Amino acid sequence: MKKLGLLLIVVLLLAPAVTAQDMAHEPWTCPEGYDGQTLSIFNWSTYIAEDTVPNFEEACGVTVNYDIYESNEAMLARIRQGNPGYDIIVPSGGTVQRMAEEMLLIPLDMEMIPNVANVIPDLLGAAYDPENEYSLPYQWGTVGVGYRTEVFPDGINSWDQVWEHDGPVAWLDDRQTMLGIAHLFLGNDPNTTDADEISAARDYLIDKGGNVVTVAADDGQVLLERGDVDIAIEYNGDILQISWDCECDDYAYAIPDEGSNVWIDNLSIPVDAPNPELANVFIDYILDAKVGADLTNYIWYASPNQASIESGYIDEEILNDPAIFPPAEQVAKLFAIIDVGAEAEELINNAWDELLIFLGQ
Template sequence: MKKLITFLLLFTMAVILPIGCSNNSPNTSEVSNNNVLSIYNWSTYIAPEVITEFENKFNVKIQYDTYESNEDLYAKIKPGNPGYDVAFPGDYMVEIMVYEGLLEELNQENIPNMKNLNEKFINPPYDPGNKYSMAYQWGTMGIGYNIKATEGEINSWSTMFDPKFKGRVALLDDMRSSFSIALISLGYDPNTTNPKEINEARDFLIKNKEAIAAFAPDTGQNLLDQGEVDLTCEWSGDIFQIMKENPNLRYAIPKEGSILLTDNMVILKGSNNKELAEKFINFILEPEIGAKISNFIKYATPNQTAKDLGLIEAADLNNPAIYPPPELFAKLDYIQDVGQATTLYDEAWTEVKLGVGN
C-alpha cells in the first residue's frame, strides 16, 4: 500500500486526529486502553471523516499511525506488536504474517458486513476462508505520466525506458514491485522463483539505469506532480489523487500486464481491543463508509453493495484505469510470497541499488 494527498489533507488529518499520526509506537497513556483503538495504516489511505464517525458512534478514540510499505509494517510488528490493533497489509504480506503467527483469527460473527464484499474478495488465495483478513481497497500498479512530456497517451512498460526520457523516470523503492516491471517486460512471471529469470531482471534494471532518476518510497506521485520526473511507477489511487489537482497527469495500466493489489484489514496478534477492532472492520464494510473511503482516496472498492447502491462516483466507476475491463484484469497478478527465493530477490535488489546508484 500507499499513498498521497496534499498539505490540505495532512492539515485536515492533524485537526481531525488530534491524538496523533506518526510513525512511532502508539501512545495511549492519556486515555483508557479500553476506549482507544490503535490503527496502523498506509499514509493518506482513508477519508478523515470516517475516523471521526467511528469515534462518535462508539464513543472511543483512535490512535492513528502510518507506514509507507508492507516491509515497514512487517519490520515494526515482527519483533513484537508495540500496541497496535488494526493494520492494512497487502495480499502477499497477509500470507506471510499468517504463517509467522502475527495475526489474530477473526470472529466473523462480529463482522456481518462481510456479506457486502464482492465474491472475488471472499476466500482469497492468500487467506482461504478470510480467517484473518477482510478486503479494504484494491488497485493496480501502473504508470503515472505527464502527457505534455510524453506528447500523447502511453500504455507500455517499454516507454519507461525510452531514451527520450533519460533521467526522467521514477520507480518504486520496493523490491518486488520494481522486479515485477522487469520480469513482466521480459515476459516472465512476476512471482518467479527461477534464479536465471531473477538475475535477468536484475540485469535489465541495471542496463536501464540511465532512465532512472530515483527509486521513490511510494512518493513518485509527488516527483511527477512537481515536475522532477515525467513518468513514475506508482499505485493507481496515488496518481488519481493528484490528477484532481494537475490536469496534465495521466495513469495507465500497461498492456503487458501489471500487479493487482488488495490491501486488507487485519487484527494484529496481541491486540488489546480485539472486539473493538472487529467493530471497526465491520464499520468499514458498511456500504456508505466504504464508498466514502473509495471516493476520497480513488482506489477501487471491494464493496459490491456500495456499487449496487450507486454510492461510488460514476466517473470513477466508469474509469477503466480504476476498474479495469475483464481483458486487462486478466493480465493482472498478485505479488505472492516466494518463500526461500526471497533471498535471491534480496541479493539481486542489493546489486540493482548499487548498480543504478539510487
Template sequence: MKRLLVFVLLFLFGVMIPIGCTADSPNTGRPGRTDTNILSIYNWSTYIDPDVITEFEQEFGVRVQYDTYESNDALLAKIQPGNPGYDIIVPTSDFVEGMAAQGLLKPLNHDNIPNLVNVDPKFLDTPFDPGNEYSVPYQWGTAGIGYDIEATGEKITSWKQMFDPKFAGQVALLEDSRAMLGVILIALGKDPNTTDPAEIQAAVDYIVDHKEVVATFAPDTGQDLLDQGEVAIAVEWSGDVFQVMEENERIRYVIPEEGTIVWTDNLAIPVGARNPEMAEKFINFVLEPEIGAKISNYVKFGSPNKAAIQQGLILEEDLNNPGIYPPEEVFNKLQYAKELGADTQLFDDAWTELKVAIGR
C-alpha cells in the same frame, strides 16, 4: 497517497479531535484512557477519509489513535518484534500470508463481521488468505505508470516504452523490490512470482541496461515527483496517481498493455491487540456500503465493496475510470504477488545488486 493537502487535513484533524499520531507508542497509558475506549490503528498514510474516523468514534464512543507507515516492510518491522499495542493493521495481500504464517495475525470471528456479505466474492477466499481467516479486503489497486503528457509528448502504453532513451533521467522507479522487479518480469513475459534466479537476473539486467532513464527510486512518492515536474514518468500505485490527477490535468495513469501487479490491502488484527473486540466492530463498520464508498471515493482506489457499487455510492467518474476499475479483459491480465517465503531473499539480493549498479 501523499498529497500535501491531505497531510494538512490530517494534521488539523488530529488537532481538533483526540487522535494520537505518534509513530512509536500507540497506547502508552495516558491519563484518563483505558484499553477499552481506545482503538489503535496502523495504516498506510493518507489512506482513509478523516470523516470515517470521526463517525466511528461518535457511533461507538471510543477514541481512535491513528498512526501511519509508508511500506509493508515498515509495518512488518513494527509488528514482528512484538505488537506495541495496535488493534488494526492493513497489510497487502502477500504480507497477509507471510504474517499469518509467522503467527503475527489473530483469527477473525466472522460472526462479529456480518457486513462481510457486502464484499465482492472475487476478493474473498483468496490464495493468500483462504476463507478470510485473518483478513478482510480494504482497498485494491494496481502498480502502473503515471506520466506527464506534456513532458512525454505521447501516450505511454507499455512498460518497455518508459525505458526509451529519449526519457533519460526522467523516470522514477518504485522503491519496492517485489513490485518493481515483478512488473519488469511481466514485461519480459515471465511470472512475477518466479523463483528462477536466471529470470530474476534478467529483470535486473533489463533495468541496468536502460539505467540512463532512471532519475531515482521513489519510496511511494513518485506521484509527488510527477506533480512537481521533477520527473516525466513514475511507476506508482494507482490511487496515488489519481489523487494528484485531481489537481494536475497534465498527469495520466495507465495499466500497461502487458499487464501488471494487482493487490489488495487488507484489514487485519495483529496478535497482541489490546482491543480486538472493537477492532472487529471497526472492520464491520468499514464494510458498510456507505462507509466503504466514502473511503474509496476519497482515496481513489478500487472498492471491494460490491454492495457500495450496486447501490450507486461510488463516484460515477471513478467507476467509469478503467485505471481504477479496469474492464474484465484488462483485469484478467493482472497478477497477485505471492508470498515466497525464504525465496523472497532472491528478490532482496537482486534489488541490492540493482541499486548498486544504478548508483541512485
C-alpha cells in the same frame, strides 16, 4: 495468480455496469460498551478518507491513534520486531499469507463483522487466505505509470516508453512488483523462486534504470506533482488523487500493454493487538455500504464492497474510469504477488539491494 485475475474480471464486468439505485441505508451504529477505549491503526499513507476515523471516534466514543507506512516490507519488519501496539494493519495479499504462516496475525471474529455480507463474494476466499480467517478486503488496484501529460500528450502504452524516456523517472520501491515487471519481459513467472531468473530480472532493471532519479517509497505522485519527474511508477489511486486535487489534466495514469501488478489490500489484526475486539468493530464499520463508498470516493481506489457499488453511493466517474476499474483485456495481463517463501524472499531482497546500490539509491 490466475484465481485473483479471474475474480477481478468478475468485478470489472460487474461494477462499471451498475446503475445508481439510491438504496435506502441505515447509518452504521457502534455496538455499546466501547466508550473511552483506544484503537491503534497502522495503514499505508494517503489511504483513508478525511472523515473515516473522526466519524468512527464519534460513533463509538473512542480515540484512534493513526500511523502510516510506505511498504508491506516496512510494516512487516515492524510487526516482526514485536507489535508496538497496533490493532489494525492493512497488508496486501501475499503479505497476509506470509504473516499468517509466521503466526503474526490473529483470527477475525466474523460474528462481530456482519457487514462481511457486503463484500463482493468472488473477492472472498482468495488463495492467500482461503477461509478469510485473517483478512477481509479493504481496497484493490493496480501499479502502473503516472505521467505528465505535457511531456506525453499522446499518452503512454508501453513500458518501453518508461525505460527509454530521456527525462527524470521515479520507480516504486516495491521489490517484488518491480522485479515482476521485469519478469514479464523475460518470459518468466512474476513470482518465480529461481535464483537465476531473479538475477536476470535484477540485471534487466539495471539495464533499464539509466533515467531513474529516485526509487520512491510510495510518494512518486508527490515528485510528479512537484515537477521533479516526468514519470512515476505508482499505485493508480495515488496518481488519480493528485489529478483530482488539482482539478486539472496535467497528470494521467496508464497500465502498459505488456501488463503490471494487481493487488488487494486487506484489513487484518496483528498478533498481540491491545484491543482486538474494537478492531473487529472497526472492520465492520469500514465494510458498511456508505462508509466504504465515502472511502472510495476520497482515495480513488476500487471498492470490494458490493453494497457500496449497488447503492449508488460511489461516484459514477469512479465506476466508469478504466484507470480504477480496468477493462477485462487489461486485467488478463496483470499479475498478483504471492508469498514466495523465505529462501526466495532473501534472493529477492538481495537482488533489490544490489539494484539500489547500482542506481545510487
